[in-house]
Amino acid sequence: MANLRSWVPNQLVVVGFCVSILVLELNVPALADHESGNIGGGGGRGELPELCGTDLSFLPTPYGNLSHVFCKPIWNTFVLRHSQNEDHVINIILSAVYTTGWVGLGFSKDGKMVGSSAMVGWLNRKGHAKIKQYYLQGSKEWQVLPDKGELPLTGIPTYVGIHGAMIHLAYQMKFENHLARQPIILAFGSATPRHSHLSKHDDKTTIMFDFSPGSHVAVASTDFGPMKKNHGILGIIGWGLILPIGAIIPRYFKHKDPLWYYLHSAFQVVGFVIGLAGVVLGRRLYNMIKADFPTHRGIGIFVLVLSILQILAFFLRPNREAKIRKFWNWYHHWVGRLALFFGALNIVLGIQIGGAGNDWKIGYGFLLSVVIVTVIVLEVLAWMKKSEKATDMDQSFQMNPVQ
Numbered sequence: 552m553a554n555l556r557s558w559v560p561n562q563l564v565v566v567g568f569c570v571s572i573l574v575l576e577l578n579v580p581a582l583a584d585h586e587s588g589n590i591g592g593g594g595g596r597g598e599l600p601e602l603c604g605t606d607l608s609f610l611p612t613p614y615g616n617l618s619h620v621f622c623k624p625i626w627n628t629f630v631l632r633h634s635q636n637e638d639h640v641i642n643i644i645l646s647a648v649y650t651t652g653w654v655g656l657g658f659s660k661d662g663k664m665v666g667s668s669a670m671v672g673w674l675n676r677k678g679h680a681k682i683k684q685y686y687l688q689g690s691k692e693w694q695v696l697p698d699k700g701e702l703p704l705t706g707i708p709t710y711v712g713i714h715g716a717m718i719h720l721a722y723q724m725k726f727e728n729h730l731a732r733q734p735i736i737l738a739f740g741s742a743t744p745r746h747s748h749l750s751k752h753d754d755k756t757t758i759m760f761d762f763s764p765g766s767h768v769a770v771a772s773t774d775f776g777p778m779k780k781n782h783g784i785l786g787i788i789g790w791g792l793i794l795p796i797g798a799i800i801p802r803y804f805k806h807k808d809p810l811w812y813y814l815h816s817a818f819q820v821v822g823f824v825i826g827l828a829g830v831v832l833g834r835r836l837y838n839m840i841k842a843d844f845p846t847h848r849g850i851g852i853f854v855l856v857l858s859i860l861q862i863l864a865f866f867l868r869p870n871r872e873a874k875i876r877k878f879w880n881w882y883h884h885w886v887g888r889l890a891l892f893f894g895a896l897n898i899v900l901g902i903q904i905g906g907a908g909n910d911w912k913i914g915y916g917f918l919l920s921v922v923i924v925t926v927i928v929l930e931v932l933a934w935m936k937k938s939e940k941a942t943d944m945d946q947s948f949q950m951n952p953v954q
Contacts, residue, residue: 785829790894
């Protein structure tokens with residue numbers, strides 16, 4: 552058994568090597584995307600290039616005769632044209648394939664939807680073109696406020712109209728400083744707004760876009776939608792599922808010795824690797840969109856440190872006969888519980904600040920409920936079994952009194 556138990560720490564060395572490779576793999580693509588200017592989401596590089604050659608002379612002045620306009624397909628059928636002069640006046644022309652509903656482009660401070668301002672255009676049921684600025688106060692439909700927002704629009708009239716199969720939104724803004732790399736939000740909905748109130752979007756994404764005047768190749772964008780989703784999935788699987796299962800095993804299945812030990816070790820190592828991948832992906836997001844979520848980031852680092860301490864505890868585990876074994880047990884148990892608690896707390900916080908929909912909330916709520924109910928049931932069964940053993944011992948003692 553001793554030889555078998557020494558197998559686990561040896562495998563941790565291999566796992567550590569694999570984790571190092573994982574970190575390198577996750578960081579190298581980030582540098583590559585940054586340097587090459589890859590476009591993520593539904594619109595890849597070179598997608599819909601012919602749309603950038605479309606004649607826009609049908610647009611009103613000044614949008615129809617702009618000079619030094621840069622054009623780029625950015626996501627799905629969305630095409631973005633922009634120009635910016637030395638006075639920091641920027642013209643935006645957003646085009647997309649249109650059938651019904653609304654199309655919008657928002658400017659975000661930190662890459663998330665809440666707190667951003669957006670320009671949205673659509674055709675109402677009578678065929679009249681509408682364009683309004685909205686302030687996204689929250690993730691609920693009633694928190695998307697029409698005729699509000701912080702975009703510095705100029706006195707030049709905004710425009711929205713249909714030309715062929717495309718809808719075109721055009722507006723002008725003037726900033727105090729040069730507009731360069733900026734998180735923007737793209738979204739569309741198929742339901743026509745009623746009384747200027749937007750329906751829930753059918754799809755959306757967040758990208759980093761470079762508005763700097765320069766060559767066409769200098770325009771770069773990166774899609775953060777899949778990255779945010781993968782970050783959340785890794786966190787939920789690692790901290791919300793695998794690690795809790797690994798913690799349940801030694802508490803309620805120690806009578807299955809030594810099977811419980813190997814299952815516990817395997818679950819904790821796998822959960823740690825998945826959780827680490829989520830942290831590395833979160834770090835990439837933090838660096839790329841300059842997100843300002845100190846609480847979420849701080850808790851994530853704290854949980855990662857606790858997990859590393861748990862992994863190191865395998866190497867420092869004293870023998871069962873050692874006097875300090877009980878103190879090691881206290882440390883191992885409570886540090887593990889602390890990590891699981893803050894891991895669950897950070898998942899809830901991440902779902903909240905990430906603007907995730909009800910599917911994420913319901914899904915994780917269901918998973919967390921299953922884990923909690925399982926623990927309660929196992930705890931009751933363990934207590935009942937312990938009570939039965941105590942009763943049997945009392946009866947045995949009464950039947951065999953000491954002479």
